[in-house]
Amino acid sequence: MNGTGVGGTVTMHDVAALAGVSVKTVSNVVNDYPHIRPATRDKVKRAIDTLGYRMNISARSLRKGRTGIIGLALPELSLPYFAELADSVIRAAEERGVVVLIEQTGADRQHELDVLTSERRQLTDGLIFSPLALGPDDADALKVDYPLVVLGERIFGGDWDHVTMNNVDAARAATQHLIDRGRRRIAVVGAHAGETMGSAALRLLGYQAALAANGIPFDPALVVEGGLWHRSTGAACTEQLLDAQVKVDAIFGLNDALALGALHALHARRIDVPGEIAVIGFDDIEDAAYASPTLTSISPGREEIAATAVELLLARIAGGSEPYRRVIPDFDVIERESTLV
Amino acid sequence: MNGTGVGGTVTMHDVAALAGVSVKTVSNVVNDYPHIRPATRDKVKRAIDTLGYRMNISARSLRKGRTGIIGLALPELSLPYFAELADSVIRAAEERGVVVLIEQTGADRQHELDVLTSERRQLTDGLIFSPLALGPDDADALKVDYPLVVLGERIFGGDWDHVTMNNVDAARAATQHLIDRGRRRIAVVGAHAGETMGSAALRLLGYQAALAANGIPFDPALVVEGGLWHRSTGAACTEQLLDAQVKVDAIFGLNDALALGALHALHARRIDVPGEIAVIGFDDIEDAAYASPTLTSISPGREEIAATAVELLLARIAGGSEPYRRVIPDFDVIERESTLV
DNA sequence: TTGTATGCGTTATCAC
DNA sequence: GTGATAACGCATACAA
Numbered sequence: 145m146n147g148t149g150v151g152g153t154v155t156m157h158d159v160a161a162l163a164g165v166s167v168k169t170v171s172n173v174v175n176d177y178p179h180i181r182p183a184t185r186d187k188v189k190r191a192i193d194t195l196g197y198r199m200n201i202s203a204r205s206l207r208k209g210r211t212g213i214i215g216l217a218l219p220e221l222s223l224p225y226f227a228e229l230a231d232s233v234i235r236a237a238e239e240r241g242v243v244v245l246i247e248q249t250g251a252d253r254q255h256e257l258d259v260l261t262s263e264r265r266q267l268t269d270g271l272i273f274s275p276l277a278l279g280p281d282d283a284d285a286l287k288v289d290y291p292l293v294v295l296g297e298r299i300f301g302g303d304w305d306h307v308t309m310n311n312v313d314a315a316r317a318a319t320q321h322l323i324d325r326g327r328r329r330i331a332v333v334g335a336h337a338g339e340t341m342g343s344a345a346l347r348l349l350g351y352q353a354a355l356a357a358n359g360i361p362f363d364p365a366l367v368v369e370g371g372l373w374h375r376s377t378g379a380a381c382t383e384q385l386l387d388a389q390v391k392v393d394a395i396f397g398l399n400d401a402l403a404l405g406a407l408h409a410l411h412a413r414r415i416d417v418p419g420e421i422a423v424i425g426f427d428d429i430e431d432a433a434y435a436s437p438t439l440t441s442i443s444p445g446r447e448e449i450a451a452t453a454v455e456l457l458l459a460r461i462a463g464g465s466e467p468y469r470r471v472i473p474d475f476d477v478i479e480r481e482s483t484l485v
Numbered sequence: 486m487n488g489t490g491v492g493g494t495v496t497m498h499d500v501a502a503l504a505g506v507s508v509k510t511v512s513n514v515v516n517d518y519p520h521i522r523p524a525t526r527d528k529v530k531r532a533i534d535t536l537g538y539r540m541n542i543s544a545r546s547l548r549k550g551r552t553g554i555i556g557l558a559l560p561e562l563s564l565p566y567f568a569e570l571a572d573s574v575i576r577a578a579e580e581r582g583v584v585v586l587i588e589q590t591g592a593d594r595q596h597e598l599d600v601l602t603s604e605r606r607q608l609t610d611g612l613i614f615s616p617l618a619l620g621p622d623d624a625d626a627l628k629v630d631y632p633l634v635v636l637g638e639r640i641f642g643g644d645w646d647h648v649t650m651n652n653v654d655a656a657r658a659a660t661q662h663l664i665d666r667g668r669r670r671i672a673v674v675g676a677h678a679g680e681t682m683g684s685a686a687l688r689l690l691g692y693q694a695a696l697a698a699n700g701i702p703f704d705p706a707l708v709v710e711g712g713l714w715h716r717s718t719g720a721a722c723t724e725q726l727l728d729a730q731v732k733v734d735a736i737f738g739l740n741d742a743l744a745l746g747a748l749h750a751l752h753a754r755r756i757d758v759p760g761e762i763a764v765i766g767f768d769d770i771e772d773a774a775y776a777s778p779t780l781t782s783i784s785p786g787r788e789e790i791a792a793t794a795v796e797l798l799l800a801r802i803a804g805g806s807e808p809y810r811r812v813i814p815d816f817d818v819i820e821r822e823s824t825l826v
Numbered sequence: 827t828t829g830t831a832t833g834c835g836t837t838a839t840c841a842c
Numbered sequence: 843g844t845g846a847t848a849a850c851g852c853a854t855a856c857a858a
Contacts (some may be wrong), residue, residue, distance in 0.1 A: 227568030
């Protein structure tokens with residue numbers, strides 16, 4: 145099972161024997177223990193090279209009680225936003241010398257609860273968790289005894305670190321962006337009725353705030369419900385909106401998948417974007433830049449979210465006991481064709 | 486570190502003590518050893534429940550020499566095809582009771598070589614490897630001493646299992662699809678000059694075969710080189726093609742990202758698709774169905790590729806020593822608007 | 827059918 | 843600065 149394929153497994157004992165030192169010294173060398181005589185260190189390193197020694201991670205994990213693996217639980221990798229997030233998390237983790245075990249919850253509440261107590265938690269030193277179905281009522285389930293960083297906006301105020309977007313302000317900025325370009329009948333696609341803490345609710349709040357700030361009355365007929373934030377949902381919501389004959393001059397997709405679905409539906413009906421209807425999304429996934437027309441979107445600082453989450457988690461794993469933090473990266477409006485005046 | 490949070494770590498000894506049996510019996514129960522008296526099994530299970538016992542994976546791994554983790558090395562999750570592939574691999578692995586550790590190579594040759602000998606290999610029981618930069622010259626690097634399943638078409642004939650697409654036939658079918666719809670000046674976007682074994686080369690081969698079969702002369706001016714198969718590459722290649730004033734009535738993007746980039750470039754120049762130029766892609770990523778216009782593509786059987794790869798790998802890990810296999814799932818042409826007659 | 831004893835490869839606690 | 847030795851928690855000969 146060893147890299148060089150020399151045959152049987154090479155252990156610290158073999159290295160120690162060849163170098164003429166004890167296993168403890170070998171351990172010290174591979175762990176960069178500072179107080180070692182340079183000559184000893186060289187001897188050991190040479191022995192390691194000649195034997196092609198590789199540390200047995202399982203043994204180390206057993207002894208240290210740490211695996212060097214962090215968990216990342218997210219809805220599904222097929223959703224571009226989460227694929228890009230996972231990419232960033234893996235990169236950030238790699239820089240810090242840990243690896244990432246991804247678990248998909250399918251945005252299913254029971255599955256999200258399961259992930260918190262899964263046998264896999266034995267395998268990871270901590271968890272970065274991006275729930276989509278859990279609500280404030282599930283806060284107790286998040287009271288776990290391992291390091292946890294929660295992504296997103298659904299649950300606040302527990303004993304865990306939290307990295308989130310500035311959903312309200314960002315949605316306000318998105319809406320203002322449309323208003324500044326002369327739009328007044330701005331539809332929202334992908335709302336979640338009854339939700340109070342989720343991204344959908346908060347983004348709707350920002351939308352309403354922007355309307356209010358500009359003296360535009362809020363028209364419930366412009367808000368279209370849509371459960372899962374897939375492209376298909378965005379398309380279906382948009383068709384529903386158009387069928388209802390509501391006057392509309394802009395659509396705010398609560399995420400990019402919804403907005404891309406909206407573009408799709410508008411294209412199918414030969415409705416010009418942005419001529420007749422402008423469209424803005426949220427997340428700034430790579431697709432947004434290559435849609436036709438290209439999609440204006442909110443960039444929520446994905447890289448920073450990932451890097452911060454990894455950093456906070458590793459600090460907890462290392463035993464940090466600072467007060468739990470809530471980090472909110474800056475966002476940007478990325479203007480593209482779909483809202484061009 | 487335990488799920489229930491009862492406090493100190495619960496071990497098999499604790500369970501054994503409470504159940505009034507030996508650790509061996511507890512071990513037998515948790516490992517579903519068949520010959521156990523039902524009464525004993527119940528006693529043990531009850532003790533496990535009351536104590537909230539969770540097996541220590543590191544200890545088991547150390548003892549058994551297996552971790553229950555498989556590696557998945559791919560270019561990057563930001564590429565939708567690989568995100569969807571990873572999704573499928575994780576699902577397939579979950580069904581078989583193993584978890585997946587994803588490593589990104591960035592399609593960089595050195596990084597791809599590194600992944601094969603990385604320290605991470607100590608952590609995984611085997612590897613599913615999707616190289617993009619390695620070529621036939623690197624076949625030796627793939628002679629590793631752990632179970633390996635190679636995805637894609639770049640390297641053949643070594644001592645490993647191989648799951649691949651039928652690139653030649655699928656590309657031929659894609660080209661034929663365009664020819665059947667009256668196209669004769671079919672451009673190819675994303676070719677790799679000098680390559681002989683990669684997906685690009687094989688798909689180009691299929692393209693040429695289809696032309697030949699229909700008596701259409703091959704025009705090198707219609708083949709546009711493009712390194713990384715990103716949307717941006719597809720857009721750039723298409724612009725290059727249009728700038729060259731070559732007569733074109735169809736574009737075959739060697740993958741969907743390229744084709745989506747082409748759609749983007751065509752849209753920017755107000756060229757009607759499929760009216761003036763038809764477009765076909767390859768991979769059938771979810772985006773294809775939501776582009777404007779929707780993109781005709783080749784579905785390579787991603788689910789089957791993932792499931793087969795996991796299955797073959799686990800068989801090797803379990804010690805199977807059948808001859809190495811090469812599996813080639815069926816493909817389908819998924820017709821959408823971009824090639825509508 | 828179940829119990830006992832040993833070792834998997836590493837790190838930590840002490841001595842020296 | 844380095845060495846001997848005892849855990850870490852589990853699986854498995856071997857014994858009963």
